[in-house]
Amino acid sequence: MTTPSKPPVNDQDCIKLEKLxxxxxxxxxxxxxxxxxxxxxxxxxxxxxxxxxxxxxEPDKLDTNxxxxxxxxxxxxxxxxxxMCSDKFRSSSSHFSSDDSYQPGTGADDCAALLLACLxxxxxxxxxxxxxxxxxxxxxxxxxxxxxxxxSERDQQGKDCCNFKLELDCNFCGSCxxxxxxxxxxxxxxxxxxxxxxxxxAYKIVPLPTTEENKCMELVTKILEEVHxxxxxxxxxxxxxxxxxxCLDVVGLAASLYRRRTPYIRVPTTLLSYVDASVGAKxxxxxAGGKNKLGSYVPPLATFLDRSFLQTLPPRQISNGMAxxxxxxxxxxxxxxxxxxxxxxxxxxxxxxxxxxxNSSEHEDSxxxxxxxxxxxxxxxxxxxxxxxxxxxxxxxGHLISPELEMKxxxxxLHGEAVNIDMSFMVYVxxxxxxVTANEKDRxxxxxxxxxxxxxxxxxxxxxxxxxxxxxxxxxxxxLRMPLPTGLGHAEIFHDMIEENILCQAYQKWxxxxxxxxxx
Amino acid sequence: MGKxxxxxxxxxxxxxxxxxxxxxxxxKRKLGKKASDGRVDRVSAAKIYESxxxxxISWTVVSPIVFTYKVTETQNILDPSNDTLLLGHINDxxxxxxxxxxxxxxxxxxxxxxxxxxxxxxxxxxxxxxxxxQYKILPLPTTEENKSMEMALEIVKEVNNFxxxxxxxxxxxxxxxxCLDIVGLAASLYRRRTPYIRVPTTLLAYIDASVGAKxxxxxANCKNKLGAxxxxxxxxxxxxxxxTVPRRHISNGLAxxxxxxxxxxxxxxxxxxxxxxxxxxxxxxxxxxxxxxxxxxxxxxxxxxxxxxxxxxxxxxxxxxxxxxxxxxGHLISPALEMExxxxxLHGEAVNIDMSYMVYVxQERGLLTEEEMQRxxxxxxxxxxxxxxxxxxxxxxxxxxxxxxxxxxxxxxxxxxxGLGQAEIFNDTSYEVLHRAYEKWCDELGMSSxxx
Numbered sequence: 001m002t003t004p005s006k007p008p009v010n011d012q013d014c015i016k017l018e019k020l021x022x023x024x025x026x027x028x029x030x031x032x033x034x035x036x037x038x039x040x041x042x043x044x045x046x047x048x049x050x051x052x053x054x055x056x057x058e059p060d061k062l063d064t065n066x067x068x069x070x071x072x073x074x075x076x077x078x079x080x081x082x083x084m085c086s087d088k089f090r091s092s093s094s095h096f097s098s099d100d101s102y103q104p105g106t107g108a109d110d111c112a113a114l115l116l117a118c119l120x121x122x123x124x125x126x127x128x129x130x131x132x133x134x135x136x137x138x139x140x141x142x143x144x145x146x147x148x149x150x151x152s153e154r155d156q157q158g159k160d161c162c163n164f165k166l167e168l169d170c171n172f173c174g175s176c177x178x179x180x181x182x183x184x185x186x187x188x189x190x191x192x193x194x195x196x197x198x199x200x201x202a203y204k205i206v207p208l209p210t211t212e213e214n215k216c217m218e219l220v221t222k223i224l225e226e227v228h229x230x231x232x233x234x235x236x237x238x239x240x241x242x243x244x245x246x247c248l249d250v251v252g253l254a255a256s257l258y259r260r261r262t263p264y265i266r267v268p269t270t271l272l273s274y275v276d277a278s279v280g281a282k283x284x285x286x287x288a289g290g291k292n293k294l295g296s297y298v299p300p301l302a303t304f305l306d307r308s309f310l311q312t313l314p315p316r317q318i319s320n321g322m323a324x325x326x327x328x329x330x331x332x333x334x335x336x337x338x339x340x341x342x343x344x345x346x347x348x349x350x351x352x353x354x355x356x357x358x359n360s361s362e363h364e365d366s367x368x369x370x371x372x373x374x375x376x377x378x379x380x381x382x383x384x385x386x387x388x389x390x391x392x393x394x395x396x397x398g399h400l401i402s403p404e405l406e407m408k409x410x411x412x413x414l415h416g417e418a419v420n421i422d423m424s425f426m427v428y429v430x431x432x433x434x435x436v437t438a439n440e441k442d443r444x445x446x447x448x449x450x451x452x453x454x455x456x457x458x459x460x461x462x463x464x465x466x467x468x469x470x471x472x473x474x475x476x477x478x479x480l481r482m483p484l485p486t487g488l489g490h491a492e493i494f495h496d497m498i499e500e501n502i503l504c505q506a507y508q509k510w511x512x513x514x515x516x517x518x519x520x
Numbered sequence: 521m522g523k524x525x526x527x528x529x530x531x532x533x534x535x536x537x538x539x540x541x542x543x544x545x546x547x548k549r550k551l552g553k554k555a556s557d558g559r560v561d562r563v564s565a566a567k568i569y570e571s572x573x574x575x576x577i578s579w580t581v582v583s584p585i586v587f588t589y590k591v592t593e594t595q596n597i598l599d600p601s602n603d604t605l606l607l608g609h610i611n612d613x614x615x616x617x618x619x620x621x622x623x624x625x626x627x628x629x630x631x632x633x634x635x636x637x638x639x640x641x642x643x644x645x646x647x648x649x650x651x652x653x654q655y656k657i658l659p660l661p662t663t664e665e666n667k668s669m670e671m672a673l674e675i676v677k678e679v680n681n682f683x684x685x686x687x688x689x690x691x692x693x694x695x696x697x698x699c700l701d702i703v704g705l706a707a708s709l710y711r712r713r714t715p716y717i718r719v720p721t722t723l724l725a726y727i728d729a730s731v732g733a734k735x736x737x738x739x740a741n742c743k744n745k746l747g748a749x750x751x752x753x754x755x756x757x758x759x760x761x762x763x764t765v766p767r768r769h770i771s772n773g774l775a776x777x778x779x780x781x782x783x784x785x786x787x788x789x790x791x792x793x794x795x796x797x798x799x800x801x802x803x804x805x806x807x808x809x810x811x812x813x814x815x816x817x818x819x820x821x822x823x824x825x826x827x828x829x830x831x832x833x834x835x836x837x838x839x840x841x842x843x844x845x846x847x848x849x850g851h852l853i854s855p856a857l858e859m860e861x862x863x864x865x866l867h868g869e870a871v872n873i874d875m876s877y878m879v880y881v882x883q884e885r886g887l888l889t890e891e892e893m894q895r896x897x898x899x900x901x902x903x904x905x906x907x908x909x910x911x912x913x914x915x916x917x918x919x920x921x922x923x924x925x926x927x928x929x930x931x932x933x934x935x936x937x938x939g940l941g942q943a944e945i946f947n948d949t950s951y952e953v954l955h956r957a958y959e960k961w962c963d964e965l966g967m968s969s970x971x972x
Contacts (some may be wrong), residue, residue, distance in 0.1 A: 217673060228740050234927050260736060260747040261839065281583075284712060287673075288680050295712040296748065299583075305576075332546050372577060379579055380547045384540045384564030386583045387713065394546060475686055493545050 204230045210247035215286045223254040238263040238301050244270035245277035252283030256298035263301040269309040271321020272416055275374040278303040281386045297387045310351045318348050319452045323416030325374040331394045334489025336373045339366055341447045391476050392493045397483040398423040401468040409459050417454050424455040425510050430484045432506040440488050456514040462507045534572040540564040590754040591731050597758040598643045600650035609754035627654040629682050631703045633695030634661045636721050639764050656682045662699035667738045675706040690715035690753050696722040697729035704735030708750035715753040721761040723773025724868055727826040730755040733838045749839045762804045770800055774903045775868035777826040783846045786941025788825040796903045843928050844945045849935040850875040853920040861911050869906050876907040877961050884957040887938045908965040914958050
């Protein structure tokens with residue numbers, strides 16, 4: 001095949017690369033990668049090959065063992081940032097089947113090289129690669145991509161030219177979920193690698209698909225094998241986990257088992273893990289169909305909270321996290337509740353990023369304040385009861401019915417969404433028992449809706465509620481231990497089973513008033 | 521409320537200490553250490569330290585945890601009228617009374633070593649039936665080769681199917697060290713922490729595995745690479761299990777007793793010196809006409825002292841925060857040796873060979889007299905333990921000590937006896953000393969001494 005002529009490398013592309021860089025957590029403007037990326041990158045990106053294990057579904061959180069940073073919500077992110085090259089090429093092919101799974105194979109290196117060349121705007125290199133790899137690239141990297149024959153006016157480029165290149169459209173990277181994930185991972189890994197190399201740290205990155213479905217002992221074992229092979233000092237070299245709740249839980253368990261206790265660090269990348277999973281001591285995996293049936297209460301050495309990770313979260317995930325913030329507000333902090341009530345929508349849309357203009361202000365903005373309060377209130381409850389010796393826990397609010405519900409409709413509801421539905425129902429119970437006024441109840445529900453959280457679900461039937469409460473009674477040493485709000489921002493724990501009539505009335509009213517808001 | 525004012529004039533980092541008080545079921549932090557008013561339900565021992573810099577806030581949580589566990593001697597634990605196995609772990613007398621009065625049958629899940637099941641199985645079943653316990657017995661081949669996560673998960677699976685109360689129905693482990701370790705780990709993982717009880721059936725488990733907090737399984741061909749520091753709710757010690765232990769395994773256990781004696785108890789050393797052989801012959805049992813009623817005294821005296829000295833060392837350092845541990849004596853070289861010749865040396869035997877060599881090192885350093893050293897070796901031989909092994913080469917010793925450095929924060933932390941029943945930890949033993957000691961050790965013990 002002949003080598004196609006190089007398209008001009010255009011300043012426009014370079015600028016857009018920098019913009020891309022702004023999405024990164026450290027906020028620094030990254031330097032442009034120079035040199036010859038495909039080969040250089042390949043040396044570093046052994047990890048890319050592991051992408052074959054990433055599941056098609058919610059690319060939830062990726063675990064990494066010392067380094068790689070895996071972002072959330074692949075396709076959305078990928079699409080918008082990769083339009084840098086698209087001005088030149090428009091593809092008429094837009095047929096993608098999202099069900100095709102990514103086929104790993106020996107072409108994986110080529111895929112990575114290809115994408116990275118594209119990524120770092122070394123389009124000329126991409127062009128060079130394509131003639132040799134295009135067919136494989138298409139079938140291996142982008143199995144959903146429809147093969148197109150170039151239109152006739154392009155033939156002047158030369159015979160035997162790889163037709164494909166002319167129809168190449170970087171937008172396909174955005175549309176194809178596989179490619180989008182590959183690119184994101186590649187970019188994020190490169191950032192983390194840059195960080196460690198600048199500090200001359202010996203590192204090993206282990207990206208793993210840490211989804212709820214994979215949250216099992218096998219994943220823990222895989223991490224342990226990697227840790228063992230890498231070799232860390234017993235006390236001074238902590239394992240670092242970067243990801244959402246599932247990731248942090250799984251790595252935490254692996255770390256607590258290795259040598260009976262290995263220090264580890266958590267870096268949460270979702271809002272839910274930011275306010276919840278990261279601050280407690282619990283670690284765990286699912287077992288025999290039960291959530292978190294195996295685990296430990298070994299806290300991390302440290303948790304580092306950087307809100308800029310939240311920028312790459314889809315809105316639904318932000319709402320998901322806000323449910324846990326709301327939980328703490330309802331249980332013990334009126335101020336936080338009022339903040340969420342007044343500014344919840346704004347926080348949601350800005351993804352809890354602080355406004356630039358407030359940097360020099362002496363006041364804390366709402367994003368900073370709300371996360372700070374959520375964490376402080378959580379720490380207050382967890383620190384005196386780290387090992388759950390006391391089964392009366394305010395933080396259980398929203399967690400009496402939601403486990404059943406969540407498992408029943410898995411994966412339709414995210415954890416925080418299920419928690420919110422539980423809380424919403426419990427608010428009606430509280431009202432029925434005269435603990436909160438109608439006005440307070442309505443304010444709470446309105447707040448929830450403002451946070452774009454579901455407040456009702458058809459699968460949350462009265463039968464499910466009753467079953468959950470019976471289970472609760474059974475497993476909490478004979479007492480219901482039900483936290484209920486007793487006003488806005490304070491609560492109490494109730495020990496006796498709720499009277500049948502109250503439960504039914506509350507359920508009826510809850511359904512009457514909220515069923516129309518529908519399932520989320 | 522959307523903004524919280526900071527003190528903008530204070531350019532230094534702000535630091536604050538908060539205690540935690542509970543008011544009407546809700547925990548709140550309170551600045552400083554001053555006592556709170558009467559409305560407080562209780563005050564926690566935990567504290568939160570807050571530090572504010574221009575980068576943000578940093579909270580440090582200090583949450584102490586207290587483990588309480590019992591190590592209880594009993595006799596005839598499988599006698600149906602002895603309720604130790606079922607209720608011995610309960611501390612609260614009210615709770616105990618309530619249970620005894622209640623008609624509700626007890627529920628227990630028991631994991632028992634396969635070999636132990638063969639000997640004691642029927643009596644165990646009889647015990648449980650007589651006490652109307654709802655039970656499930658899971659016999660497993662708990663050998664060193666099987667000491668893996670797979671076996672621990674198998675236990676968890678069965679426990680999960682059986683359905684135990686989260687707090688009040690402990691899992692019971694009956695067997696040797698391997699069994700107790702595996703069940704301990706399974707119990708610490710299930711529901712993040714499930715109470716469990718240990719019933720050791722070998723001498724080694726009796727004085728060692730049963731009294732500490734460690735649990736674990738092997739991983740990637742390394743001993744005890746995975747585990748936890750979760751102690752059992754209780755350990756029940758019944759010497760009568762030792763009757764059915766082979767002689768070699770009793771010696772095996774005696775090695776660990778000797779270790780404690782050499783490190784910190786002259787009295788125990790003298791007891792083993794004088795009565796070691798008898799204890800072996802009688803298998804620590806009381807009834808033996810040859811030696812008269814001194815038997816019971818010697819057997820229980822020995823085990824009690826061994827356990828007490830062990831508890832003294834473990835209790836203040838349950839999670840091994842302090843890597844200087846006298847109980848590491850005999851455990852610097854033995855892991856490598858044990859793995860090297862597996863399965864020809866039992867754990868205690870390897871430990872003894874290590875200790876024997878270290879005694880020569882002590883003497884070479886002038887910490888022990890020649891006479892003391894000989895007494896110790898004679899005692900070991902009297903306990904029918906190996907005092908030398910050809911696989912314990914200078915190379916293996918050096919390799920082990922290098923490993924020790926790596927895994928103990930850069931120091932050897934080598935416990936060495938400095939007299940009979942006294943020891944200290946040393947970090948500076950030179951190669952010359954080690955070598956000279958090795959030569960002497962081989963000369964004196966290599967040819968004639970008992971070794972496997």
